[in-house]
Amino acid sequence: MVQSLDRSQGRSGTLSASGTTAPTFTGNRALQLEEKLIFEMGQPGRCGVDLPEPPRVADRLNGLRRRGAIGLPGLAEPQVVQHYTRLSQKNYAIDMGVYPLGSCTMKHNPRLNEKIARLPGFADVHPLQPQSTVQGAFELIDELARWLKTLTGMPAVAMSPAAGAHGEMCGMMAIAAALAARGESQRKTVLVPESAHGTNPATAAALGFVVKPIPATDDGHVDVAALKAALGSDVAAIMLTNPNTCGLFERDILEVADAVHAAGAYFYCDGANYNAIVGRVRPGDLGVDCMHINLHKTFSTPHGGGGPGSGPVVLSDRLAAYAPRPWIVHDVTGWHAAEEGTSVDGQPLGRLKAFHGQMGMFTRALAYMMSHGADGLKQVAEDAVLNANYVMARLSAEMTPAFGGPCMHEALFDDSFLKDTGVSTLDFAKAMIDEGFHPMTMYFPLVVHGALLIEPTETQSKEALDQFCDALLHLARKAKSGTAVEDFRAAPTMAPRRRLDETLAARKPVLRWKPSNNPPTDAPTRQAAE
Amino acid sequence: MRYLPLTDADRSEMLSVIGVRSVDELFRDVPEAARLKGKIDRLGDHMGELEVDRALSAMAAKNRAAGAGPFFVGAGAYKHHVPSSVDHLIQRGEFLTSYTPYQPEITQGTLQYLFEFQTQIALFTGMDVANASMYDASTGAAEAVLMANRVTRRSKAILSGGLHPQYRAVIETTARWQGFEAVGAPVDATGVEDLAAQVDKETSCVVVQNPSVFGHVRDLSPLAKACHDAGALLIVVVTEIVSLGLLMPPGEMGADIVVAEGQSLGVGLNFGGPYVGLFATREKFVRQMPGRLVGETVDADGQRGFVLTLSTREQHIRREKATSNICTNSGLCALAFTIHLTLLGEAGFTRLAELNHATAVKTADALAQVKGVSLLNGTFFNEFTLKLPKPAAPVVERLAAKGVLGGVPVSRLMPDDPAVADLLLVAATETVSDADIAALARALTEVL
Numbered sequence: 001m002v003q004s005l006d007r008s009q010g011r012s013g014t015l016s017a018s019g020t021t022a023p024t025f026t027g028n029r030a031l032q033l034e035e036k037l038i039f040e041m042g043q044p045g046r047c048g049v050d051l052p053e054p055p056r057v058a059d060r061l062n063g064l065r066r067r068g069a070i071g072l073p074g075l076a077e078p079q080v081v082q083h084y085t086r087l088s089q090k091n092y093a094i095d096m097g098v099y100p101l102g103s104c105t106m107k108h109n110p111r112l113n114e115k116i117a118r119l120p121g122f123a124d125v126h127p128l129q130p131q132s133t134v135q136g137a138f139e140l141i142d143e144l145a146r147w148l149k150t151l152t153g154m155p156a157v158a159m160s161p162a163a164g165a166h167g168e169m170c171g172m173m174a175i176a177a178a179l180a181a182r183g184e185s186q187r188k189t190v191l192v193p194e195s196a197h198g199t200n201p202a203t204a205a206a207l208g209f210v211v212k213p214i215p216a217t218d219d220g221h222v223d224v225a226a227l228k229a230a231l232g233s234d235v236a237a238i239m240l241t242n243p244n245t246c247g248l249f250e251r252d253i254l255e256v257a258d259a260v261h262a263a264g265a266y267f268y269c270d271g272a273n274y275n276a277i278v279g280r281v282r283p284g285d286l287g288v289d290c291m292h293i294n295l296h297k298t299f300s301t302p303h304g305g306g307g308p309g310s311g312p313v314v315l316s317d318r319l320a321a322y323a324p325r326p327w328i329v330h331d332v333t334g335w336h337a338a339e340e341g342t343s344v345d346g347q348p349l350g351r352l353k354a355f356h357g358q359m360g361m362f363t364r365a366l367a368y369m370m371s372h373g374a375d376g377l378k379q380v381a382e383d384a385v386l387n388a389n390y391v392m393a394r395l396s397a398e399m400t401p402a403f404g405g406p407c408m409h410e411a412l413f414d415d416s417f418l419k420d421t422g423v424s425t426l427d428f429a430k431a432m433i434d435e436g437f438h439p440m441t442m443y444f445p446l447v448v449h450g451a452l453l454i455e456p457t458e459t460q461s462k463e464a465l466d467q468f469c470d471a472l473l474h475l476a477r478k479a480k481s482g483t484a485v486e487d488f489r490a491a492p493t494m495a496p497r498r499r500l501d502e503t504l505a506a507r508k509p510v511l512r513w514k515p516s517n518n519p520p521t522d523a524p525t526r527q528a529a530e
Numbered sequence: 531m532r533y534l535p536l537t538d539a540d541r542s543e544m545l546s547v548i549g550v551r552s553v554d555e556l557f558r559d560v561p562e563a564a565r566l567k568g569k570i571d572r573l574g575d576h577m578g579e580l581e582v583d584r585a586l587s588a589m590a591a592k593n594r595a596a597g598a599g600p601f602f603v604g605a606g607a608y609k610h611h612v613p614s615s616v617d618h619l620i621q622r623g624e625f626l627t628s629y630t631p632y633q634p635e636i637t638q639g640t641l642q643y644l645f646e647f648q649t650q651i652a653l654f655t656g657m658d659v660a661n662a663s664m665y666d667a668s669t670g671a672a673e674a675v676l677m678a679n680r681v682t683r684r685s686k687a688i689l690s691g692g693l694h695p696q697y698r699a700v701i702e703t704t705a706r707w708q709g710f711e712a713v714g715a716p717v718d719a720t721g722v723e724d725l726a727a728q729v730d731k732e733t734s735c736v737v738v739q740n741p742s743v744f745g746h747v748r749d750l751s752p753l754a755k756a757c758h759d760a761g762a763l764l765i766v767v768v769t770e771i772v773s774l775g776l777l778m779p780p781g782e783m784g785a786d787i788v789v790a791e792g793q794s795l796g797v798g799l800n801f802g803g804p805y806v807g808l809f810a811t812r813e814k815f816v817r818q819m820p821g822r823l824v825g826e827t828v829d830a831d832g833q834r835g836f837v838l839t840l841s842t843r844e845q846h847i848r849r850e851k852a853t854s855n856i857c858t859n860s861g862l863c864a865l866a867f868t869i870h871l872t873l874l875g876e877a878g879f880t881r882l883a884e885l886n887h888a889t890a891v892k893t894a895d896a897l898a899q900v901k902g903v904s905l906l907n908g909t910f911f912n913e914f915t916l917k918l919p920k921p922a923a924p925v926v927e928r929l930a931a932k933g934v935l936g937g938v939p940v941s942r943l944m945p946d947d948p949a950v951a952d953l954l955l956v957a958a959t960e961t962v963s964d965a966d967i968a969a970l971a972r973a974l975t976e977v978l
Contacts (some may be wrong), residue, residue: 027833038646038872045749048873049613051960052879054888061887062747062909064778071653074875081615084643088624091639095623102631107625108533118617123588126603127802127900128938129594132929136592137801143589150573162665162803165855166679173707198845199857205850207727208709249559280557285564300533304599304620304862305640306630308665308804324703339942339949340694348704354606354668354696367586373576374569376531382553383536384718384749405558424689433636459537462544490830491976495635498830502634505827505839507814511659512649 042073656781
């Protein structure tokens with residue numbers, strides 16, 4: 001239960017660390033300002049842009065002019081700038097500190113990348129302008145492709161997938177196409193370890209494959225015996241993440257790849273964790289047939305509150321022919337994009353997305369690669385792994401690692417250190433917020449009870465890691481002391497909001513503002529989702 | 531190695547805390563045969579900021595920027611003026627470098643702007659609800675068909691000939707591998723097309739673009755009625771969102787799902803991506819909608835706040851039973867879009883649409899005067915189709931040589947259709963000046 005507060009004044013005030021309310025007239029808390037929705041602050045007659053009077057012409061709209069107002073608010077530029085600046089201040093960000101989201105990988109986003117992506121020659125070019133006028137853009141795509149192929153040791157890459165999960169779709173479509181070309185479309189089973197990201201089974205199922213889970217061993221690896229037992233003439237592919245979501249390298253990977261190939265199936269590697277091995281291990285040497293690469297995770301493209309992503313897919317020789325359009329090709333006259341096939345049959349995959357892919361992300365990723373170089377990328381993987389193992393070693397004093405070490409880029413704990421304390425995994429994570437940190441990934445992977453997955457990445461300093469570890473060790477000791485259970489359950493108390501009622505949001509969805517909207521009220525469920 | 535904070539002293543101290551002698555020991559689970567010895571060939575070593583800037587600027591300089599001269603290229607991506615404050619605000623680190631708002635207490639900034647974004651989309655499409663964005667409209671259109679298949683439990687989609695051919699290709703690819711039927715209606719560049727006659731009891735949805743890829747503006751109400759009478763859904767695709775500042779919204783014409791490309795506001799051309807897909811539908815279909823949703827709720831103090839919601843539809847919970855495999859959105863592009871639209875507001879959005887339309891009318895009328903050129907459109911918003919006396923693709927190249935990017939040859943989008951070889955798509959937005967129009971008319975006269 002959370003502490004109940006007097007809400008009779010409309011504004012509830014804020015809760016101090018000691019649990020007492022300190023109401024202010026405005027509801028603001030010093031620089032933490034309450035902010036209305038734009039729809040509650042607009043005035044007719046205000047506008048944040050100046051546009052000229054349109055020339056008078058007879059319209060050609062077929063009598064289909066909009067009748068009545070849209071309902072958009074009117075705000076002047078300073079109001080808009082203040083609004084979004086205030087909103088920004090209610091966000092945690094990698095620019096502020098440690099952001100240890102395991103499997104999501106938040107690393108420093110260099111501003112040089114932003115500068116390069118905004119050069120007019122990249123940002124202000126149209127995908128359908130004459131190809132002769134965009135030779136540099138094709139060159140950039142090809143150069144990024146060269147880096148990706150060389151780093152992964154794979155012969156081909158499909159650049160167009162818009163995000164990691166889209167890349168999974170691309171890779172699994174290529175596998176389906178290759179099987180169809182072999183006349184083996186009866187292979188309908190895809191083996192997916194239980195620790196996989198939810199996108200893996202979702203992608204396979206969307207393409208009509210039957211998903212067969214493969215269990216994990218007690219030490220957090222894929223159960224190779226179970227995997228081999230599941231291989232047969234019905235199996236199309238295995239989707240394996242390596243390093244896996246337990247933060248471990250699948251040490252039997254070569255044996256797995258051989259068994260998969262011997263059974264006539266393909267090996268899809270989920271490349272979400274490629275950042276742990278870039279420059280040190282080439283997936284091509286592991287027997288991988290295709291692997292998507294989340295550019296933001298390994299090559300630092302910014303994630304802006306959730307996207308945009310970019311998920312190029314590297315492909316083995318066996319699958320290269322099934323890459324979707326467009327294909328970027330070079331001949332004596334220069335670069336070309338082969339945009340369309342002569343028929344869908346002549347080009348098994350067709351097209352996954354309009355135009356040429358996430359160019360704005362390509363630019364940033366290439367700037368990052370060139371900044372690090374082949375030497376630096378190796379160091380990236382090493383520092384990421386070193387940082388994760390350091391965090392694991394230090395936190396092991398009070399927390400319980402799920403498996404023995406070493407880990408790769410992320411350290412996985414279970415919640416057994418909280419046993420009998422009355423503090424839940426969620427409480428513990430929320431308490432980190434008051435200490436000034438974004439919580440780690442919770443309850444994932446599913447194979448570990450009360451999982452706490454910490455990924456520090458290579459761009460955190462030792463000082464930052466020590467501060468982070470000290471805070472977590474303090475919280476772990478505090479939880480075990482048994483004297484502060486209520487503090488944990490009330491956390492966070494100093495964030496812009498206290499625990500939000502997620503159950504209410506799902507049960508009575510309010511997905512847009514309406515003039516009559518009042519904040520939803522539903523007293524019995526008005527408590528934090530536990 | 532300016533992005534790597536660890537010093538060698540740090541590294542050795544950390545190794546000793548871990549209890550290993552070298553970082554290689556941490557990689558001991560990697561089989562010996564899979565370890566890369568030495569460094570990777572053919573890739574350069576690290577470069578300073580100045581060097582990277584120089585190398586990539588040189589590459590950028592090989593491209594002709596849209597702002598470098600008269601520019602009339604559209605067909606699904608449009609050049610518009612973006613107010614300076616948009617790019618300034620999206621570069622704030624708290625937005626730029628934040629992740630998916632899984633911890634709502636410290637991501638209210640992202641959650642609130644997405645809630646505002648969803649509201650804006652619902653308002654100008656005339657729909658009940660919108661999601662927090664898709665990759666782009668082409669992939670959004672394929673997801674809309676999949677959603678219609680779920681809702682109707684049918685598996686035949688009818689695709690308008692006026693749908694952007696690359697969107698059509700994305701839907702056809704999805705159909706091929708996700709097991710439904712996609713029936714393409716014949717292309718008619720003059721805009722004549724009777725989709726209603728093709729709707730039958732097997733039809734899950736009709737996908738139609740308005741304005742069409744050729745620029746025609748249609749009243750979709752009769753088509754909506756035909757769809758609904760047959761138990762099918764109407765999916766309306768909008769590639770130029772600015773049109774909705776002036777045109778009757780798809781929701782008012784009876785659309786069940788609206789998919790739109792938001793690139794025109796805030797995002798910029800970016801050589802085709804990243805863009806931002808807008809996706810809106812009726813309230814009753816909300817649990818079948820793909821993508822991420824933000825909802826309003828209260829916190830433990832009863833204060834209004836926002837959270838990601840209805841995630842039981844999503845892959846991280848339902849795994850192989852999820853409504854789609856999508857696990858992200860286009861957050862930062864959605865932010866740019868919503869800031870631009872907030873700056874415009876009711877008055878500015880309408881004014882921008884009127885300005886686009888009037889500029890296009892002037893452009894069309896001027897080009898129709900060029901000898902041998904005829905205008906195929908009786909109706910359009912800011913893009914229209916010209917019939918030229920010769921193949922359009924080489925004409926566009928010759929225009930480019932004269933410094934004018936004059937449009938998209940339809941053959942680029944439909945290379946297999948000889949009937950479109952002499953057709954040219956011309957887009958005119960608020961960025962086109964009278965001098966630009968005169969330059970295009972003059973250059974076109976010279977090259978024809």
